[in-house]
Amino acid sequence: MTEKSAQLTLGENTLDLPIYSGTIGPDVVDVGQLTAQGVFTYDPGFVSTAACESKITYIDGGKGILLHRGYPIDQLADHSDYLEVCYLLLYGELPNAAEKEKFESTINNHTMVHEQLRNFYQGFRRDAHPMAIMCGVVGALSAFYHDSLEISDERHREIAAFRLIAKMPTLAAMCYKYSLGQPFMYPKNDLSYSENFLQMMFGVPCEEYEVNPILAKAMDKIFILHADHEQNASTSTVRLAGSSGANPFACIAAGIAALWGPAHGGANEAVLDMLTEIGDVSNVDKFVAKAKDKNDPFRLMGFGHRVYKNYDPRAKVMRETCHEVLGELGIKDPLLELAMKLEDIARSDSYFIEKNLYPNVDFYSGIILKAIGIPTSMFTVIFALARTVGWVAHWHEMISGSYRIGRPRQLYTGSPQRDFVPLDKR
Numbered sequence: 001m002t003e004k005s006a007q008l009t010l011g012e013n014t015l016d017l018p019i020y021s022g023t024i025g026p027d028v029v030d031v032g033q034l035t036a037q038g039v040f041t042y043d044p045g046f047v048s049t050a051a052c053e054s055k056i057t058y059i060d061g062g063k064g065i066l067l068h069r070g071y072p073i074d075q076l077a078d079h080s081d082y083l084e085v086c087y088l089l090l091y092g093e094l095p096n097a098a099e100k101e102k103f104e105s106t107i108n109n110h111t112m113v114h115e116q117l118r119n120f121y122q123g124f125r126r127d128a129h130p131m132a133i134m135c136g137v138v139g140a141l142s143a144f145y146h147d148s149l150e151i152s153d154e155r156h157r158e159i160a161a162f163r164l165i166a167k168m169p170t171l172a173a174m175c176y177k178y179s180l181g182q183p184f185m186y187p188k189n190d191l192s193y194s195e196n197f198l199q200m201m202f203g204v205p206c207e208e209y210e211v212n213p214i215l216a217k218a219m220d221k222i223f224i225l226h227a228d229h230e231q232n233a234s235t236s237t238v239r240l241a242g243s244s245g246a247n248p249f250a251c252i253a254a255g256i257a258a259l260w261g262p263a264h265g266g267a268n269e270a271v272l273d274m275l276t277e278i279g280d281v282s283n284v285d286k287f288v289a290k291a292k293d294k295n296d297p298f299r300l301m302g303f304g305h306r307v308y309k310n311y312d313p314r315a316k317v318m319r320e321t322c323h324e325v326l327g328e329l330g331i332k333d334p335l336l337e338l339a340m341k342l343e344d345i346a347r348s349d350s351y352f353i354e355k356n357l358y359p360n361v362d363f364y365s366g367i368i369l370k371a372i373g374i375p376t377s378m379f380t381v382i383f384a385l386a387r388t389v390g391w392v393a394h395w396h397e398m399i400s401g402s403y404r405i406g407r408p409r410q411l412y413t414g415s416p417q418r419d420f421v422p423l424d425k426r
Contacts, residue, residue, distance in 0.1 A: 064310035082223040110166035111187035130175035139253035173200035194219040228390025234258040268366035271302035302363030318364035
């Protein structure tokens with residue numbers, strides 16, 4: 001924080017507005033005094049508004065930087081694993097060996113869900129979208145775990161965090177199994193987080209499931225790269241819901257609902273839809289030309305990023321992982337061949353290079369998930385699974401500090417006050 005200030009003139013009054021400086025990043029002008037002057041700021045989408053102070057994640061979109069607690073995302077993806085990143089996001093520091101072992105053991109001991117939750121799944125249609133199911137069952141966790149709902153108790157908040165991180169893969173895999181009519185698979189405590197998820201997704205009770213280490217590693221990196229992304233729509237939703245004092249399970253369910261929107265969590269699913277629309281490698285040039293045509297509504301999905309004006313730092317890691325997975329599986333899938341063709345064009349065509357339309361994390365993660373055998377309807381569920389730790393970390397940070405219930409203002413453009421007219425006079 002600094003003691004700089006900005007001056008704002010409102011009619012005959014001049015206000016000194018404090019300017020705060022964070023560790024890194026742009027300065028922030030505190031406009032809290034404006035309310036007393038009878039005016040508000042107008043910032044649709046809050047794209048120029050800092051709604052909170054946070055120590056968790058920092059993004060510089062212009063430079064292609066993503067830091068979790070100060071650590072670059074590529075270093076974490078290359079040298080860490082998902083549960084270690086979870087610990088980092090929750091506690092602020094990387095764990096030592098003993099802390100890491102204890103944390104992993106704690107998560108493993110919370111992976112099972114209450115048996116009565118199975119009944120919730122039975123109430124959904126088999127063809128229900130898995131995100132609709134996730135909104136319901138995650139919110140329902142508060143009906144089963146009453147002993148961790150006192151949000152003013154730090155230990156309760158910690159237990160709720162453990163439960164959400166541990167149970168999310170179990171609930172997600174149950175969505176998939178339910179859609180197939182297959183038995184739910186119980187978690188196995190001797191497997192890693194990503195290995196456990198894959199065995200619950202693809203294992204069956206009648207035979208032992210062997211986890212492919214390349215696929216487990218790829219899954220773990222997808223989890224890491226989606227663990228947190230600062231104050232995005234779903235994280236802001238979790239914080240806003242949490243500011244009312246809502247329980248953590250309800251807040252995370254709200255985050256899942258926000259993530260479900262195609263403009264937020266549906267991007268990697270949109271990549272597969274686009275590849276299906278293009279259809280064949282022979283059509284790539286035609287669709288690339290359509291994408292370059294300003295008058296054509298067609299857009300290439302999975303290229304460029306709203307936040308990253310340079311290269312998405314997560315995409316480099318995902319690209320390497322994507323090629324590892326495709327090489328391991330040796331899949332001859334027309335859509336995957338089509339995706340690789342698009343990648344080659346985007347990385348060499350001057351149009352894409354000049355506009356920084358590089359393949360982003362959604363482009364590669366969508367391809368990886370398809371190659372592993374995960375249906376597109378589950379893509380956003382996996383995003384929610386990975387992002388849960390980020391949501392929980394932000395919720396915990398907010399509840400642990402000083403906060404106020406969220407109450408955005410508005411620019412009212414409706415009718416001024418008018419008198420009611422009786423029905424027979426209208």
